[in-house]
Amino acid sequence: MSDAQTLTSPLTVLGIETSCDETAAAIVRGRPGHGAEILSNVVFSQLEEHAPYGGVVPEIAARAHIDRLDALTAQALEEANLGFDDLDGIAATAGPGLIGGVIVGLMTAKGMAAASGVPFVPINHLEGHALTVRLSSDLANDVPFPYLLLLVSGGHCQLLVVEGVGRYRQLGTTIDDAVGEAFDKTAKLLGLGIPGGPAVERHANGGNQKRFTLPRPLKGRPGCDFSFSGLKTAVRQAATNLGELNAQDKADLCASFQAAVCDSLANRTVRAMAMFTSEFGEEARHFVLAGGVAANSAIRSTMTDLASSHGLEMVVPPVALCTDNGAMIAWAGLEHLSLEGHFRERSSGRMGTLAAPPRARWPLSSQ
Numbered sequence: 001m002s003d004a005q006t007l008t009s010p011l012t013v014l015g016i017e018t019s020c021d022e023t024a025a026a027i028v029r030g031r032p033g034h035g036a037e038i039l040s041n042v043v044f045s046q047l048e049e050h051a052p053y054g055g056v057v058p059e060i061a062a063r064a065h066i067d068r069l070d071a072l073t074a075q076a077l078e079e080a081n082l083g084f085d086d087l088d089g090i091a092a093t094a095g096p097g098l099i100g101g102v103i104v105g106l107m108t109a110k111g112m113a114a115a116s117g118v119p120f121v122p123i124n125h126l127e128g129h130a131l132t133v134r135l136s137s138d139l140a141n142d143v144p145f146p147y148l149l150l151l152v153s154g155g156h157c158q159l160l161v162v163e164g165v166g167r168y169r170q171l172g173t174t175i176d177d178a179v180g181e182a183f184d185k186t187a188k189l190l191g192l193g194i195p196g197g198p199a200v201e202r203h204a205n206g207g208n209q210k211r212f213t214l215p216r217p218l219k220g221r222p223g224c225d226f227s228f229s230g231l232k233t234a235v236r237q238a239a240t241n242l243g244e245l246n247a248q249d250k251a252d253l254c255a256s257f258q259a260a261v262c263d264s265l266a267n268r269t270v271r272a273m274a275m276f277t278s279e280f281g282e283e284a285r286h287f288v289l290a291g292g293v294a295a296n297s298a299i300r301s302t303m304t305d306l307a308s309s310h311g312l313e314m315v316v317p318p319v320a321l322c323t324d325n326g327a328m329i330a331w332a333g334l335e336h337l338s339l340e341g342h343f344r345e346r347s348s349g350r351m352g353t354l355a356a357p358p359r360a361r362w363p364l365s366s367q
């Protein structure tokens with residue numbers, strides 16, 4: 001049964017994202033399975049505010065969200081040429097993330113919803129990443145459930161079976177650092193600036209990936225969990241052994257690190273692909289790569305090869321929708337609103353969601 005069976009016309013939803021260092025607001029109009037349009041998508045990156053500290057400072061992030069969010073939301077509405085009366089829902093990230101920022105976005109969105117009578121939808125940030133591929137797919141390239149998802153971001157590294165909206169089954173997760181965190185820490189160690197991931201990738205392009213032998217933690221072990229902290233420590237050790245680092249040393253370290261990440265991700269993902277295809281048979285068609293680290297070309301190409309060797313088509317949202325943005329939150333809200341129960345409640349103007357708490361931790365599999 002289609003999730004959107006009761007819906008006959010598109011919904012228009014405002015999405016607000018403030019869980020890390022991007023303040024974002026967007027408006028999406030669409031109908032799951034029938035295409036969607038991003039009417040506006042405004043992202044303010046706080047990079048400059050955090051750069052002097054070499055990483056995201058939670059207090060600075062929360063204050064920057066307060067400073068920007070009202071104006072960004074107004075801009076998103078203006079660019080879409082819409083007012084609150086035109087909205088079917090207001091969705092905001094309710095976690096997981098830096099709690100100060102989550103509170104700012106959540107309370108602002110609740111205030112807007114309460115004042116305008118538009119239904120409010122609290123969204124798990126990871127669910128935003130997990131469903132984005134359905135926002136960016138068009139009619140001809142619809143990505144139906146179920147699909148296997150590798151979510152790689154600054155805070156997470158998870159393998160999930162996405163069976164439907166709100167139905168996520170975790171096959172594996174990191175037991176220590178997230179993969180984006182490993183990129184960011186490597187960049188910091190080598191003095192490459194922030195954001196670390198793109199900087200490491202750029203340097204890796206001119207480096208020799210065979211120069212340093214780095215570990216592949218958990219490789220060959222049962223299950224689908226990941227581990228990256230040993231890899232990060234090994235990079236630090238290799239850098240310390242060299243002493244003063246020249247540009248080529250840095251490039252070779254980045255290339256060796258990135259190759260080890262690709263290999264580790266592949267080793268765990270291959271197990272999840274085998275589980276997914278054996279459980280779902282013919283129904284298992286898509287492998288989705290999502291989250292900020294999905295912007296990495298080496299990881300993309302490793303995963304494309306792996307997916308095709310398992311008869312799966314790999315789908316990756318456009319880079320601008322892989323990193324944090326408001327459109328993915330709007331879309332996840334739209335998917336929820338499209339479900340029969342929520343859609344009916346819409347006419348009452350409230351969904352009882354205004355009491356949804358902000359959460360620093362919120363595993364996706366407990367939706």
Ligand code: KG4
Nearest residue numbers: 153154155180197198292293295296323324
């Ligand atoms: O999904 P995202 O925007 O925020 C979180 O929810 O965490 O992901 C941000 C992460 C950062 O760690 C950043 O360094 C990483 O994605 N990243 C990359 C690349 N672009 C962004 N990592 C590796 N290669 C890239 N090209």
Ligand code: ZN
Nearest residue numbers: 129153292324
């Ligand atoms: Zn994210």
